[in-house]
Amino acid sequence: MKFIDEATIEVIAGNGGKGSASFRRERFIERGGPDGGDGGRGGNVIIIADENINTLIEYRFIKKYVAQNGGMGRGSDCNGRGGEDIFLRVPVGTIVIDVETNETLTDLSYNCQEVIIAKGGKGGLGNLHFKSSTNRAPRKTTPAGEGEQKTLKLELKVxxxxxxxxxxxxxxxxxxxxxxxxxxxxxxxxxxxxxxxxxxxxxxxxxxxxxxxxxxxxxxxxxxxxxxxxxxxxxxxxxxxxxxxxxxxxxxxxxxxxxxxxxxxxxxxxxxxxxxxxxxxxxxxxxxxxxxxxxxxxxxxxxxxxxxxxxxxxxxxxxxxxxxxxxxxxxxxxxxxxxxxxxxxxx
Ligand SMILES: Nc1nc2c(ncn2[C@@H]2O[C@H](COP(=O)(O)OP(=O)(O)OP(=O)(O)O)[C@@H](O)[C@H]2O)c(=O)[nH]1
Ligand SMILES: [Mg+2]
Structure with a gap:
């Protein structure tokens, strides 16, 4: 007899960090120019098949999984740190369905198979990127990307x-x-x-x-x-x-x-x-x-x-x-x- 074990969870990948709009300020160096670093990328939510897990019961207790945001870029050309990824371990054979679109995102068929199920946002670019011969003091940065958010249904025929x-x-x-x-x-x-x-x-x-x-x-x-x-x-x-x-x-x-x-x-x-x-x-x-x-x-x-x-x-x-x-x-x-x-x- 086949029996469907299932759980519905929410996954939220990390947002990217903001890029920095900063200028070099040092004594004796006038108009030091832009030095704003990029924001770090947001953490991904990754699903991984693990043959030591038999059921989806853990996912009936904890329903929300949030990966870390990326760090903000800073001055002195410092890029923000990347947000940490999180890993959700599920039994081999688990099918992952996006509840909103009803689309099957993945079907984990072998041990240790890994799939990024919600992607972290890109970090924003700092103003250092926008320096040019005509604009030596750009204030421009690009916005950071948002992490993907999804409601997922996990299904396993057991x-x-x-x-x-x-x-x-x-x-x-x-x-x-x-x-x-x-x-x-x-x-x-x-x-x-x-x-x-x-x-x-x-x-x-x-x-x-x-x-x-x-x-x-x-x-x-x-x-x-x-x-x-x-x-x-x-x-x-x-x-x-x-x-x-x-x-x-x-x-x-x-x-x-x-x-x-x-x-x-x-x-x-x-x-x-x-x-x-x-x-x-x-x-x-x-x-x-x-x-x-x-x-x-x-x-x-x-x-x-x-x-x-x-x-x-x-x-x-x-x-x-x-x-x-x-x-x-x-x-x-x-x-x-x-x-x-x-x-x-x-x-
Ligand atoms: N005192 C006592 N009664 C029990 C115990 N386990 C089950 N019963 C009783 O025994 C009766 C039958 O229990 P069920 O669990 O329906 O038995 P079953 O094996 O599933 O029976 P079928 O589905 O008819 O094959 C019920 O009245 C239960 O309350 C127990 O540990 N102690
Ligand atoms: Mg019975």
């Missing part, structure tokens, strides 16, 4: 990095609501989610990933039971799967282990590559735990689950509550780390 797999009511939508900007419907009946939802998870500055919530899968899904398995295709391009499990189902007689083993069988039937992706267990609803018996239940669940060959990665089994947020952050940190490591090992 694929989910992490996919959520689970039975109906496991709490997938609750989890994605708790950790990302997505707001899928949550309810206490099965098959609440009818379409996939994607959300951006911001872990820290410049570290974010995309997570996909899909409808619940049940035994027989490959034969069309429930909503079927067609939604599994949305997980095909992900790097990791989280298998979310309601560890304390409302119906206590539910056999949580075998129901969840069954959906892994469905996954395997659907696509062996998807089944072979790194997959972790996330045991949800631990806020319900209120005695040692419950804790023993969790341990027993893990022990029983491990008896089956399911290709689950047991390096880490997460205990969370999507409702209270307990444990959710550490899942996200772990996922971010995992995605980055995977990215490095692919380089």
């Amino acid at each position: 694929l989910a990095d992490v996919g959520l797999l689970g039975l109906p009511n496991a709490g997938k939508s609750t989890f994605i609501r708790s950790v990302s900007n997505a707001t899928p419907k949550v309810a206490d009946y099965p098959f609440t989610t009818l379409y996939p939802n994607l959300g951006v998870v911001k872990v820290e500055q410049n570290k974010s990933f995309v997570i996909a919530d899909i409808p619940g899968i049940i035994e027989g899904a490959s034969d069309g039971v429930g909503l079927g398995i067609k939604f599994l295709k949305h997980l095909e391009r992900t790097k990791i799967l989280l298998h979310l499990i309601d560890i304390f189902p409302m119906n206590e007689s539910d056999d949580v282990v075998s129901k969840n083993i069954a959906i892994l069988e469905e996954l395997k039937k659907y696509n062996i590559e998807l089944y072979n992706k790194p997959r972790f267990l996330v045991l949800n609803k631990v806020d319900i735990v209120n005695n040692d018996l419950d804790n023993t239940k969790i341990k027993k669940f893990i022990k029983d689950f491990k008896k089956y060959k399911t290709n689950t990665n047991f390096d880490k089994v997460f205990l969370i509550s999507g409702v209270t947020g307990f444990g959710c952050k550490s899942v996200c940190f772990y996922l971010m780390d995992f995605i980055n490591k995977k990215h490095e090992s692919n380089l």
